Amino acid sequence: MKYQTATGTIDEIEILQNAILRVTVDNFSQRKSRETLIDEHKKLDNLCDSKKYVVHNINKQENLTLNIQLRISISNLQVDNVPTERFLLCRVISRFVKIYALLALVEDPEGNVERLALYNWTKIPKQGQSNTKSIDQSFLPIGTILVINNISYKFATGNITIIRSDNPDDVILIDHNNKLFDDDKVVKWSTNEKKVEIKNADYFRRLGNDYFTSNNYITAINNYSNGIKLEPKNVTLFTNRAEAYLRLYQFYNALKDTKIALMYDPNNLKAAYRKGKALCGLNRYKEATNILQNLYQRMKGNTSIKQITKHAEMLSYENENGKYDYLRIIDEFHERSKIKKDIKGNDVWIYEAGPRLDHANFLNENIKIDLIEGKGRGWIAKCDIPEHTLLMVSKALIVVFTNEVLGTIISKTSNDETSQIHVHPCAEELATRIAQKIFAEPYYCPEVYRLYDGLNLSTNERIEIITNNIVSFTIIANALKHNVFGLVYSEFLKTTLTGVGLWTLPSYFNHACIDENVNQFFLGDLLFLRTNRPISKGEELIINYKDASFCYEERSSYLKSINIDCQCRICKLERSESQEIKLRMTQLLKTYDESIKPKLLKSHNVDLSLIKELEYVITELRSLRKEHSDLGFNTIELISTLAYTYRESGNNKKALSILKEAYDLYKTTHLKEIHNIILDIIIISLDLELIEEAKKWFDMILKIVVEPIMGKLEDDKPKWRKEALHLAGKILPEIISIAEILEIV
Numbered sequence: 196m197k198y199q200t201a202t203g204t205i206d207e208i209e210i211l212q213n214a215i216l217r218v219t220v221d222n223f224s225q226r227k228s229r230e231t232l233i234d235e236h237k238k239l240d241n242l243c244d245s246k247k248y249v250v251h252n253i254n255k256q257e258n259l260t261l262n263i264q265l266r267i268s269i270s271n272l273q274v275d276n277v278p279t280e281r282f283l284l285c286r287v288i289s290r291f292v293k294i295y296a297l298l299a300l301v302e303d304p305e306g307n308v309e310r311l312a313l314y315n316w317t318k319i320p321k322q323g324q325s326n327t328k329s330i331d332q333s334f335l336p337i338g339t340i341l342v343i344n345n346i347s348y349k350f351a352t353g354n355i356t357i358i359r360s361d362n363p364d365d366v367i368l369i370d371h372n373n374k375l376f377d378d379d380k381v382v383k384w385s386t387n388e389k390k391v392e393i394k395n396a397d398y399f400r401r402l403g404n405d406y407f408t409s410n411n412y413i414t415a416i417n418n419y420s421n422g423i424k425l426e427p428k429n430v431t432l433f434t435n436r437a438e439a440y441l442r443l444y445q446f447y448n449a450l451k452d453t454k455i456a457l458m459y460d461p462n463n464l465k466a467a468y469r470k471g472k473a474l475c476g477l478n479r480y481k482e483a484t485n486i487l488q489n490l491y492q493r494m495k496g497n498t499s500i501k502q503i504t505k506h507a508e509m510l511s512y513e514n515e516n517g518k519y520d521y522l523r524i525i526d527e528f529h530e531r532s533k534i535k536k537d538i539k540g541n542d543v544w545i546y547e548a549g550p551r552l553d554h555a556n557f558l559n560e561n562i563k564i565d566l567i568e569g570k571g572r573g574w575i576a577k578c579d580i581p582e583h584t585l586l587m588v589s590k591a592l593i594v595v596f597t598n599e600v601l602g603t604i605i606s607k608t609s610n611d612e613t614s615q616i617h618v619h620p621c622a623e624e625l626a627t628r629i630a631q632k633i634f635a636e637p638y639y640c641p642e643v644y645r646l647y648d649g650l651n652l653s654t655n656e657r658i659e660i661i662t663n664n665i666v667s668f669t670i671i672a673n674a675l676k677h678n679v680f681g682l683v684y685s686e687f688l689k690t691t692l693t694g695v696g697l698w699t700l701p702s703y704f705n706h707a708c709i710d711e712n713v714n715q716f717f718l719g720d721l722l723f724l725r726t727n728r729p730i731s732k733g734e735e736l737i738i739n740y741k742d743a744s745f746c747y748e749e750r751s752s753y754l755k756s757i758n759i760d761c762q763c764r765i766c767k768l769e770r771s772e773s774q775e776i777k778l779r780m781t782q783l784l785k786t787y788d789e790s791i792k793p794k795l796l797k798s799h800n801v802d803l804s805l806i807k808e809l810e811y812v813i814t815e816l817r818s819l820r821k822e823h824s825d826l827g828f829n830t831i832e833l834i835s836t837l838a839y840t841y842r843e844s845g846n847n848k849k850a851l852s853i854l855k856e857a858y859d860l861y862k863t864t865h866l867k868e869i870h871n872i873i874l875d876i877i878i879i880s881l882d883l884e885l886i887e888e889a890k891k892w893f894d895m896i897l898k899i900v901v902e903p904i905m906g907k908l909e910d911d912k913p914k915w916r917k918e919a920l921h922l923a924g925k926i927l928p929e930i931i932s933i934a935e936i937l938e939i940v
């Protein structure tokens with residue numbers, strides 16, 4: 196696997212730098228061998244451009260005398276504990292590179308190796324500045340002996356420990372001739388003496404198992420691999436490594452190992468079991484089911500095999516039929532999204548993997564990807580498709596939940612003036628995890644590299660990158676920029692959880708600000724996509740990246756950044772409106788916001804003149820878009836306020852007719868505001884004792900809540916309302932209270 200870095204065309208350069216750092220030195224400190232660490236650091240060195248930085252402030256003391264009793268060894272360092280009054284004696288064993296800090300590997304006299312980060316040593320050179328030093332071979336070269344005071348030991352990223360020094364004055368260079376290293380050898384470097392250790396496959400198996408038990412799967416894999424090098428037919432090492440791969444969701448690698456294990460030992464039950472799991476992870480549900488059913492026949496009574504066989508059967512059914520048990524999935528989602536505080540007060544998932552749900556992908560056979568004029572590729576209907584048809588269920592290739600990144604990104608705590616980071620923390624994490632995934636399993640290259648990335652790579656260049664398994668940070672970052680989905684759960688799911696992710700097949704849907712014909716619905720890391728109206732054969736299927744509740748400026752600046760010149764009805768209208776009309780609209784909305792709304796909402800006695808003013812503003816706003824009355828969304832909030840005011844003044848009938856009129860105007864827009872209008876209609880109908888009317892509107896909101904999830908409800912089925920209420924109650928408990936008042940339950 197090779198690396199390819201950004202070419203400077205990307206504005207999110209810091210995301211890349213962090214991603215590179217984290218992928219390259221993934222679990223740098225996890226008791227890897229000295230050679231592995233040096234090798235990893237070399238890769239990092241190749242990626243970093245050190246020439247543009249200059250270093251100052253080197254503190255040299257020729258005849259330093261040290262109280263050796265106060266020396267601390269790397270193995271005695273504790274994370275977040277500053278060993279005051281103590282110093283670290285170490286020597287540099289790699290070149291320095293510049294990420295945020297200056298980074299190098301150091302070893303202490305005992306031979307312990309750790310990463311050292313020196314902050315505040317560099318500056319971008321100013322024009323004409325010449326008497327400074329760049330970070331090259333001659334900067335603190337390998338072998339330099341350092342004494343470091345006031346060190347801290349930190350987690351720089353999730354798993355990476357780092358020795359950190361913030362003040363250059365705390366770092367002192369000492370001479371090899373210092374009397375510490377005199378003949379009597381007060382201090383001697385153990386790595387100067389060669390040690391020979393005998394390590395066999397079983398040694399690596401035991402070490403791997405130790406790491407596995409402490410959930411350090413990557414290091415466990417490294418050890419099993421070392422064992423495999425010594426005994427290439429050791430089945431236990433392959434089955435153990437397969438399980439470690441499964442824990443990291445590296446299903447291709449896990450499958451490969453189980454196949455080798457089964458080749459040497461066809462009756463190995465563990466290998467068969469893990470092969471079944473790997474196949475499930477690779478969406479090869481039928482093959483998984485066959486293997487596991489066969490295994491269960493041989494192992495009747497084994498409950499875990501029974502469980503996983505049933506699970507594979509369920510996945511296979513979901514994948515083939517597009518039928519999901521939504522009640523159960525919502526329960527799983529709620530259960531798995533529970534968070535508690537750890538002893539440090541950080542948020543941690545109660546369920547280790549967070550709300551990642553183990554359900555199958557599904558793809559409706561009546562849709563296909565095709566070329567769409569002016570938009571690149573997109574999904575189109577192969578035949579007529581009814582409303583509320585499930586088109587696709589897609590599990591995220593990678594998703595990052597916001598609270599997962601707390602404390603894991605490389606934070607900007609230095610006052611180094613060269614750092615300028617203003618990036619979304621989840622974006623860095625997402626880029627890193629995708630790069631890690633491709634690095635660990637190059638089979639994912641095509642899936643990611645075929646996404647639209649706005650780059651002008653020729654087909655040949657792209658094929659070359661894919662076939663050579665190059666981890667291209669340029670492509671990854673650009674593919675993310677154009678395809679990332681912001682994780683927004685339905686307003687009905689009552690969760691504050693958010694995040695970002697990459698869902699590859701859904702990434703081929705193009706955008707419109709209104710009139711989209713496909714709705715998206717997230718549950719955990721699953722993305723469900725359904726039609727929201729009947730679709731004709733050959734019609735393009737379109738989703739909404741940013742809806743029309745955002746103002747034109749905000750929408751278009753985002754869309755422009757991803758190369759979209761949107762031609763939807765509202766964008767065309769807003770572009771065509773004269774400056775004069777725009778100004779008038781802004782004025783009217785300002786009058787509502789600043790002088791009507793606050794007074795209406797504050798006062799208990801309704802002022803009729805204010806109502807008149809509000810009605811006037813609404814009429815004026817509508818008249819500005821009279822040719823496009825259904826696009827006058829900017830009046831929705833005003834209409835709700837007007838209805839509320841009439842209701843307060845005791846005129847429920849008027850309030851009801853205003854709301855119904857608004858519903859009729861905007862019902863086709865799929866804006867969330869419509870839901871509140873319907874809920875208000877129900878409440879006012881109840882006030883007016885129009886029970887049948889309220890029931891009619893109740894059925895409507897019930898369908899709006901559940902149909903995007905469970906699909907079209909069939910009115911002629913006697914059970915539909917009961918089923919729908921059951922589901923709606925799980926996501927919007929208020930609906931049950933209304934149903935009780937209406938005596939529907």
Ligand SMILES: C[S@@+](CC[C@H](N)C(=O)[O-])C[C@H]1O[C@@H](n2cnc3c(N)ncnc32)[C@H](O)[C@@H]1O
Pocket residue numbers: 569570571572573646647677678702703704705706707757758759760761762
């Ligand atoms: C998530 S991708 C959609 C799939 C993409 N068309 C492809 O060929 O892979 C987003 C990109 O599609 C294009 N796109 C999406 N919606 C569009 C629209 N309404 N008009 C023009 N281009 C659009 C833009 O290039 C955008 O950056």
